[in-house]
Amino acid sequence: MFANVTRSVRSWAGLWRARPMLVKDGALAGVLTVLAFVPTLSAISAELGDLPRRPSDALAVVLALAQSAPLVIRSRWPAACLAVIGTAFALHQALGYTSTFGSIGLYLAVYASGAHQVRFRRGLAAVSTAGYVVLVVVLHNLGSPNQVPDFLAFYLALAVIWMAGVGMRRWRAEEAERRRLSADVARAAERARIARELHDVVTHHVTAMVVQADAAQFVVGTAPDRAGVGLAAISDTGRRALTELRHLLGVLEATGESSPADRTPTLGRIGDLVEQARMSGQPVEFAEHGEQRPQDVDVELAAYRVVQEALTNAMKYATGRRTTVTVHHHPDRIALEVSNDGPPETGPAETAPVVPSGGRGLEGLRQRLRMLDGELIAAGRADGGFSVRALIPSRSEA
Secondary structure: OOOHHHHHHHHHHHHHOOOOOHHHHHHHHHHEEEEEEEHHHHHOOOOOOOOOOOOHHHHHHHHHHHHHHHHHHHOOOOHHHHHHHHHHHHHHHOOOOOOOOOHHHHHHHHHHHHHOOOOHHHHHHHHHHHHHHHHHHHHHHOOOOHHHHHHHHHHHHHHHHHHHHHHHHHHHHHHEEEEEEHHHHHHHHHHHHHHHHHHHHHHHHHHHHHHHHHHHHHHHHOHHHHHHHHHHHHHHHHHHHHHHHHHHHHHOOOOOOOHHHOOOHHHHHHHHHHHHHOOOOOOOEEEEEOOOOEEEHHHHHHHHHHHHHHHHHHEEEEEEEEEEEEEEOOOEEEEEEEEEEEOOOOOOOOOOOOOOOOOOOOHHHHHHHHHHOOOEEOOOEEOOOEEEEEEEOOOOOO
Protein backbone atom coordinates (compact mmCIF):
# COMPACT_ATOMS: atom_id res chain seq x y z
CA MET A 1 0.00 0.00 0.00
CA PHE A 2 2.72 2.45 1.02
CA ALA A 3 4.77 1.54 -2.07
CA ASN A 4 1.77 2.24 -4.33
CA VAL A 5 1.24 5.63 -2.70
CA THR A 6 4.94 6.45 -3.12
CA ARG A 7 4.87 5.52 -6.79
CA SER A 8 1.72 7.59 -7.30
CA VAL A 9 3.32 10.62 -5.65
CA ARG A 10 6.45 10.26 -7.77
CA SER A 11 4.34 9.92 -10.90
CA TRP A 12 2.40 13.10 -10.11
CA ALA A 13 5.64 14.91 -9.25
CA GLY A 14 7.13 13.88 -12.58
CA LEU A 15 4.05 15.09 -14.45
CA TRP A 16 4.18 18.41 -12.59
CA ARG A 17 7.88 18.93 -13.40
CA ALA A 18 7.12 18.29 -17.07
CA ARG A 19 4.54 21.09 -17.18
CA PRO A 20 5.48 24.42 -18.83
CA MET A 21 6.67 27.14 -16.47
CA LEU A 22 3.71 29.34 -17.39
CA VAL A 23 1.33 26.65 -16.12
CA LYS A 24 3.23 26.33 -12.85
CA ASP A 25 3.31 30.09 -12.33
CA GLY A 26 -0.38 30.33 -13.15
CA ALA A 27 -1.20 27.66 -10.58
CA LEU A 28 0.88 29.46 -7.94
CA ALA A 29 -0.78 32.80 -8.70
CA GLY A 30 -4.24 31.24 -8.59
CA VAL A 31 -3.67 29.52 -5.24
CA LEU A 32 -2.20 32.64 -3.65
CA THR A 33 -5.04 34.80 -4.99
CA VAL A 34 -7.65 32.49 -3.47
CA LEU A 35 -5.85 32.31 -0.13
CA ALA A 36 -5.51 36.11 -0.07
CA PHE A 37 -9.24 36.33 0.73
CA VAL A 38 -9.19 33.74 3.53
CA PRO A 39 -9.60 35.80 6.76
CA THR A 40 -7.85 33.28 9.01
CA LEU A 41 -4.65 33.57 6.94
CA SER A 42 -4.46 37.35 7.12
CA ALA A 43 -2.13 37.08 10.13
CA ILE A 44 0.47 35.59 7.78
CA SER A 45 1.50 38.54 5.67
CA ALA A 46 4.27 40.95 4.74
CA GLU A 47 3.69 43.89 7.06
CA LEU A 48 5.80 47.05 7.06
CA GLY A 49 3.85 50.27 7.86
CA ASP A 50 1.74 49.29 10.93
CA LEU A 51 -0.46 52.31 10.21
CA PRO A 52 -4.00 52.65 11.58
CA ARG A 53 -6.36 50.34 9.70
CA ARG A 54 -9.04 51.58 7.39
CA PRO A 55 -12.05 49.56 6.21
CA SER A 56 -11.63 47.46 3.09
CA ASP A 57 -13.17 48.75 -0.10
CA ALA A 58 -12.95 48.08 -3.83
CA LEU A 59 -9.45 49.54 -4.01
CA ALA A 60 -8.31 47.15 -1.24
CA VAL A 61 -9.57 44.21 -3.30
CA VAL A 62 -7.75 45.49 -6.38
CA LEU A 63 -4.51 45.93 -4.43
CA ALA A 64 -4.86 42.45 -2.94
CA LEU A 65 -5.28 40.98 -6.40
CA ALA A 66 -2.35 43.04 -7.71
CA GLN A 67 -0.07 41.50 -5.07
CA SER A 68 -0.76 37.92 -6.13
CA ALA A 69 -2.15 37.66 -9.69
CA PRO A 70 0.99 39.06 -11.44
CA LEU A 71 2.92 36.01 -10.26
CA VAL A 72 1.65 34.33 -13.41
CA ILE A 73 4.42 36.18 -15.30
CA ARG A 74 7.12 35.88 -12.63
CA SER A 75 9.34 33.57 -14.73
CA ARG A 76 8.81 35.17 -18.12
CA TRP A 77 8.87 38.85 -17.07
CA PRO A 78 10.24 38.94 -13.52
CA ALA A 79 11.00 42.69 -13.57
CA ALA A 80 7.44 43.58 -14.59
CA CYS A 81 6.07 41.18 -12.00
CA LEU A 82 8.16 42.80 -9.25
CA ALA A 83 7.21 46.30 -10.39
CA VAL A 84 3.45 45.61 -10.27
CA ILE A 85 3.49 43.67 -7.01
CA GLY A 86 5.93 46.10 -5.35
CA THR A 87 3.78 49.10 -6.30
CA ALA A 88 0.60 47.39 -5.08
CA PHE A 89 2.32 46.44 -1.81
CA ALA A 90 3.53 50.03 -1.29
CA LEU A 91 0.04 51.48 -1.87
CA HIS A 92 -1.53 48.83 0.36
CA GLN A 93 0.85 49.71 3.21
CA ALA A 94 0.59 53.48 2.72
CA LEU A 95 -3.22 53.41 2.70
CA GLY A 96 -3.31 51.26 5.84
CA TYR A 97 -5.56 48.49 4.54
CA THR A 98 -6.00 45.29 6.51
CA SER A 99 -3.21 42.74 6.12
CA THR A 100 -3.73 40.01 3.54
CA PHE A 101 -2.03 36.72 2.85
CA GLY A 102 -1.63 37.88 -0.73
CA SER A 103 1.19 40.23 0.36
CA ILE A 104 3.41 37.12 0.45
CA GLY A 105 3.52 37.64 -3.29
CA LEU A 106 6.12 40.35 -2.67
CA TYR A 107 8.58 37.76 -1.36
CA LEU A 108 7.88 35.46 -4.31
CA ALA A 109 8.32 38.31 -6.80
CA VAL A 110 11.65 39.33 -5.23
CA TYR A 111 12.86 35.72 -5.39
CA ALA A 112 11.71 35.39 -9.01
CA SER A 113 13.55 38.56 -10.02
CA GLY A 114 16.76 37.15 -8.59
CA ALA A 115 16.21 33.70 -10.10
CA HIS A 116 14.91 34.59 -13.57
CA GLN A 117 16.03 38.11 -14.44
CA VAL A 118 18.84 37.79 -16.98
CA ARG A 119 19.58 41.35 -18.07
CA PHE A 120 19.83 44.60 -16.12
CA ARG A 121 19.88 42.83 -12.76
CA ARG A 122 21.91 45.55 -11.08
CA GLY A 123 19.67 48.25 -12.52
CA LEU A 124 16.58 46.42 -11.26
CA ALA A 125 18.15 46.09 -7.80
CA ALA A 126 19.00 49.80 -7.73
CA VAL A 127 15.51 50.87 -8.82
CA SER A 128 13.90 48.51 -6.30
CA THR A 129 16.09 49.86 -3.50
CA ALA A 130 15.24 53.44 -4.43
CA GLY A 131 11.54 52.58 -4.44
CA TYR A 132 11.86 50.99 -1.03
CA VAL A 133 13.56 54.12 0.36
CA VAL A 134 10.70 56.27 -0.98
CA LEU A 135 8.17 53.94 0.67
CA VAL A 136 10.01 54.14 4.00
CA VAL A 137 10.00 57.97 3.86
CA VAL A 138 6.27 58.02 3.02
CA LEU A 139 5.42 55.60 5.84
CA HIS A 140 7.49 57.61 8.29
CA ASN A 141 5.72 60.84 7.30
CA LEU A 142 2.36 59.10 7.66
CA GLY A 143 3.20 58.27 11.27
CA SER A 144 4.47 54.70 11.10
CA PRO A 145 5.67 53.57 14.55
CA ASN A 146 8.52 51.54 13.02
CA GLN A 147 12.04 52.85 13.33
CA VAL A 148 15.09 52.66 11.06
CA PRO A 149 16.21 49.23 12.42
CA ASP A 150 12.76 47.82 11.60
CA PHE A 151 12.83 49.12 8.04
CA LEU A 152 16.43 47.95 7.65
CA ALA A 153 15.57 44.45 8.89
CA PHE A 154 12.72 44.19 6.36
CA TYR A 155 15.03 45.34 3.59
CA LEU A 156 17.70 42.80 4.60
CA ALA A 157 15.08 40.06 4.54
CA LEU A 158 14.18 41.05 0.98
CA ALA A 159 17.88 41.13 0.08
CA VAL A 160 18.36 37.60 1.44
CA ILE A 161 15.40 36.38 -0.62
CA TRP A 162 16.85 38.11 -3.70
CA MET A 163 20.24 36.46 -3.14
CA ALA A 164 18.55 33.09 -2.72
CA GLY A 165 17.02 33.56 -6.16
CA VAL A 166 20.39 34.61 -7.60
CA GLY A 167 21.96 31.50 -6.09
CA MET A 168 19.26 29.33 -7.62
CA ARG A 169 19.80 30.95 -11.04
CA ARG A 170 23.55 30.31 -10.83
CA TRP A 171 22.97 26.73 -9.71
CA ARG A 172 20.65 26.12 -12.68
CA ALA A 173 23.23 27.62 -15.04
CA GLU A 174 26.01 25.45 -13.59
CA GLU A 175 23.79 22.38 -13.71
CA ALA A 176 22.96 23.07 -17.37
CA GLU A 177 26.66 23.48 -18.12
CA ARG A 178 27.45 20.21 -16.33
CA ARG A 179 24.77 18.42 -18.35
CA ARG A 180 26.15 19.93 -21.55
CA LEU A 181 29.70 18.87 -20.70
CA SER A 182 28.50 15.39 -19.72
CA ALA A 183 26.67 15.11 -23.02
CA ASP A 184 29.79 16.24 -24.89
CA VAL A 185 31.91 13.67 -23.04
CA ALA A 186 29.35 10.95 -23.73
CA ARG A 187 29.25 11.85 -27.43
CA ALA A 188 33.05 11.88 -27.63
CA ALA A 189 33.25 8.50 -25.89
CA GLU A 190 30.62 7.07 -28.21
CA ARG A 191 32.43 8.40 -31.29
CA ALA A 192 35.67 6.86 -30.01
CA ARG A 193 33.91 3.54 -29.42
CA ILE A 194 32.41 3.58 -32.91
CA ALA A 195 35.80 4.46 -34.39
CA ARG A 196 37.38 1.51 -32.56
CA GLU A 197 34.69 -0.86 -33.76
CA LEU A 198 34.98 0.33 -37.36
CA HIS A 199 38.76 0.08 -37.20
CA ASP A 200 38.67 -3.44 -35.78
CA VAL A 201 36.08 -4.70 -38.26
CA VAL A 202 37.29 -3.01 -41.42
CA THR A 203 41.05 -3.24 -40.88
CA HIS A 204 41.06 -6.94 -40.05
CA HIS A 205 38.89 -8.08 -42.91
CA VAL A 206 40.42 -5.76 -45.51
CA THR A 207 43.92 -6.83 -44.48
CA ALA A 208 42.92 -10.47 -44.84
CA MET A 209 41.42 -9.79 -48.27
CA VAL A 210 44.56 -7.94 -49.43
CA VAL A 211 46.79 -10.81 -48.28
CA GLN A 212 44.54 -13.39 -49.92
CA ALA A 213 44.36 -11.40 -53.14
CA ASP A 214 48.15 -11.03 -53.30
CA ALA A 215 48.59 -14.76 -52.76
CA ALA A 216 46.05 -15.57 -55.49
CA GLN A 217 47.73 -13.16 -57.87
CA PHE A 218 51.04 -15.01 -57.68
CA VAL A 219 49.54 -18.46 -58.39
CA VAL A 220 46.77 -17.59 -60.82
CA GLY A 221 48.87 -18.58 -63.82
CA THR A 222 50.73 -21.59 -62.37
CA ALA A 223 48.20 -23.10 -59.97
CA PRO A 224 44.63 -22.17 -60.90
CA ASP A 225 43.20 -24.46 -58.21
CA ARG A 226 45.07 -22.60 -55.47
CA ALA A 227 43.99 -19.29 -56.98
CA GLY A 228 40.38 -20.48 -56.87
CA VAL A 229 40.77 -21.36 -53.20
CA GLY A 230 42.18 -17.89 -52.57
CA LEU A 231 39.30 -16.21 -54.36
CA ALA A 232 36.82 -18.27 -52.35
CA ALA A 233 38.61 -17.14 -49.18
CA ILE A 234 38.31 -13.51 -50.30
CA SER A 235 34.59 -13.98 -50.90
CA ASP A 236 34.13 -15.58 -47.47
CA THR A 237 36.10 -12.78 -45.78
CA GLY A 238 34.00 -10.16 -47.53
CA ARG A 239 30.80 -11.80 -46.33
CA ARG A 240 32.13 -11.83 -42.75
CA ALA A 241 32.98 -8.15 -43.03
CA LEU A 242 29.49 -7.33 -44.34
CA THR A 243 27.87 -9.31 -41.51
CA GLU A 244 29.81 -7.44 -38.82
CA LEU A 245 29.25 -4.08 -40.52
CA ARG A 246 25.51 -4.73 -40.72
CA HIS A 247 25.50 -5.55 -37.02
CA LEU A 248 27.41 -2.39 -36.18
CA LEU A 249 25.18 -0.22 -38.37
CA GLY A 250 22.12 -1.80 -36.77
CA VAL A 251 23.39 -0.81 -33.34
CA LEU A 252 24.02 2.75 -34.55
CA GLU A 253 20.49 3.18 -35.85
CA ALA A 254 18.06 4.88 -33.48
CA THR A 255 15.75 1.85 -33.57
CA GLY A 256 18.33 -0.76 -34.47
CA GLU A 257 18.24 -3.93 -32.42
CA SER A 258 20.34 -7.05 -32.72
CA SER A 259 19.14 -10.55 -32.03
CA PRO A 260 21.29 -12.91 -29.94
CA ALA A 261 22.17 -14.87 -33.08
CA ASP A 262 24.00 -12.01 -34.77
CA ARG A 263 25.14 -10.05 -31.73
CA THR A 264 28.66 -8.85 -30.98
CA PRO A 265 31.47 -11.38 -31.67
CA THR A 266 32.28 -13.62 -28.69
CA LEU A 267 35.08 -15.78 -27.33
CA GLY A 268 33.68 -18.80 -29.11
CA ARG A 269 34.43 -17.22 -32.49
CA ILE A 270 38.17 -16.79 -31.92
CA GLY A 271 38.59 -20.07 -33.76
CA ASP A 272 36.97 -18.45 -36.80
CA LEU A 273 39.63 -15.72 -36.70
CA VAL A 274 42.37 -18.34 -36.60
CA GLU A 275 40.83 -20.23 -39.51
CA GLN A 276 40.46 -17.04 -41.51
CA ALA A 277 44.13 -16.19 -40.95
CA ARG A 278 45.11 -19.69 -42.08
CA MET A 279 43.07 -19.24 -45.26
CA SER A 280 45.07 -16.08 -45.86
CA GLY A 281 48.26 -18.13 -45.81
CA GLN A 282 49.35 -17.26 -42.28
CA PRO A 283 50.56 -20.34 -40.33
CA VAL A 284 48.64 -20.02 -37.05
CA GLU A 285 48.60 -22.41 -34.10
CA PHE A 286 45.72 -22.15 -31.66
CA ALA A 287 45.61 -23.46 -28.09
CA GLU A 288 42.91 -22.99 -25.46
CA HIS A 289 43.31 -23.95 -21.79
CA GLY A 290 40.80 -24.08 -18.97
CA GLU A 291 37.03 -24.15 -18.91
CA GLN A 292 35.33 -21.44 -20.87
CA ARG A 293 32.60 -19.71 -18.84
CA PRO A 294 29.86 -17.34 -20.00
CA GLN A 295 31.17 -13.79 -19.74
CA ASP A 296 29.75 -10.31 -20.02
CA VAL A 297 29.40 -9.27 -23.67
CA ASP A 298 31.99 -6.47 -23.20
CA VAL A 299 34.56 -8.97 -21.91
CA GLU A 300 33.98 -11.40 -24.76
CA LEU A 301 34.10 -8.64 -27.35
CA ALA A 302 37.34 -7.27 -25.89
CA ALA A 303 38.97 -10.70 -25.99
CA TYR A 304 37.81 -11.21 -29.56
CA ARG A 305 39.16 -7.80 -30.63
CA VAL A 306 42.56 -8.47 -29.01
CA VAL A 307 43.03 -11.64 -31.06
CA GLN A 308 41.61 -9.96 -34.15
CA GLU A 309 43.96 -6.98 -33.98
CA ALA A 310 47.00 -9.11 -33.17
CA LEU A 311 46.33 -11.46 -36.08
CA THR A 312 45.76 -8.47 -38.37
CA ASN A 313 49.15 -7.05 -37.42
CA ALA A 314 50.77 -10.46 -37.89
CA MET A 315 49.36 -10.68 -41.42
CA LYS A 316 50.56 -7.13 -42.11
CA TYR A 317 54.06 -7.21 -40.71
CA ALA A 318 54.93 -10.89 -40.24
CA THR A 319 53.52 -12.51 -43.35
CA GLY A 320 54.26 -16.22 -43.50
CA ARG A 321 55.85 -16.41 -40.04
CA ARG A 322 54.58 -18.87 -37.47
CA THR A 323 51.98 -17.28 -35.24
CA THR A 324 50.54 -18.73 -32.03
CA VAL A 325 47.27 -17.83 -30.32
CA THR A 326 46.86 -18.96 -26.71
CA VAL A 327 43.79 -18.45 -24.51
CA HIS A 328 43.81 -19.28 -20.78
CA HIS A 329 40.47 -19.34 -18.97
CA HIS A 330 41.04 -18.64 -15.25
CA PRO A 331 38.28 -18.35 -12.64
CA ASP A 332 38.88 -14.62 -12.20
CA ARG A 333 40.40 -13.55 -15.52
CA ILE A 334 41.04 -14.37 -19.15
CA ALA A 335 44.63 -14.35 -20.36
CA LEU A 336 45.36 -14.02 -24.08
CA GLU A 337 48.63 -14.10 -25.95
CA VAL A 338 49.26 -13.76 -29.67
CA SER A 339 52.87 -13.93 -30.81
CA ASN A 340 54.74 -14.42 -34.04
CA ASP A 341 58.28 -15.53 -34.81
CA GLY A 342 60.97 -13.16 -35.99
CA PRO A 343 62.37 -13.09 -39.53
CA PRO A 344 64.62 -15.98 -40.55
CA GLU A 345 68.36 -15.37 -40.19
CA THR A 346 69.01 -16.49 -43.75
CA GLY A 347 66.91 -16.92 -46.82
CA PRO A 348 65.13 -14.74 -49.30
CA ALA A 349 63.57 -11.52 -48.12
CA GLU A 350 59.90 -11.68 -47.35
CA THR A 351 57.42 -9.73 -49.36
CA ALA A 352 54.79 -8.23 -47.10
CA PRO A 353 51.57 -6.85 -48.48
CA VAL A 354 51.38 -3.10 -48.79
CA VAL A 355 48.62 -2.29 -46.29
CA PRO A 356 48.48 1.23 -44.83
CA SER A 357 48.30 1.47 -41.06
CA GLY A 358 46.64 4.18 -38.99
CA GLY A 359 48.54 3.21 -35.84
CA ARG A 360 45.41 3.28 -33.68
CA GLY A 361 44.64 -0.41 -33.28
CA LEU A 362 46.73 -1.24 -30.19
CA GLU A 363 45.95 2.10 -28.55
CA GLY A 364 42.24 1.47 -29.07
CA LEU A 365 42.64 -1.95 -27.46
CA ARG A 366 44.39 -0.40 -24.47
CA GLN A 367 41.50 2.00 -23.99
CA ARG A 368 38.97 -0.80 -24.34
CA LEU A 369 40.73 -2.98 -21.76
CA ARG A 370 41.32 -0.05 -19.42
CA MET A 371 37.56 0.44 -19.17
CA LEU A 372 37.31 -3.21 -18.09
CA ASP A 373 40.17 -2.88 -15.55
CA GLY A 374 42.26 -5.02 -17.87
CA GLU A 375 45.79 -4.72 -19.17
CA LEU A 376 47.44 -4.95 -22.60
CA ILE A 377 51.16 -5.45 -23.16
CA ALA A 378 52.55 -5.33 -26.70
CA ALA A 379 56.30 -5.66 -27.14
CA GLY A 380 58.97 -7.14 -29.37
CA ARG A 381 60.61 -10.46 -28.59
CA ALA A 382 64.31 -11.29 -28.39
CA ASP A 383 64.16 -13.29 -31.64
CA GLY A 384 62.76 -10.31 -33.56
CA GLY A 385 59.16 -11.42 -33.29
CA PHE A 386 56.30 -9.64 -31.61
CA SER A 387 53.95 -10.54 -28.78
CA VAL A 388 50.62 -9.16 -27.61
CA ARG A 389 49.43 -10.20 -24.13
CA ALA A 390 46.13 -9.23 -22.51
CA LEU A 391 44.60 -9.82 -19.09
CA ILE A 392 40.85 -9.23 -18.78
CA PRO A 393 39.02 -9.64 -15.43
CA SER A 394 36.10 -12.03 -15.64
CA ARG A 395 32.56 -10.73 -15.45
CA SER A 396 29.54 -12.99 -15.34
CA GLU A 397 26.99 -12.70 -18.10
CA ALA A 398 24.33 -11.76 -15.53
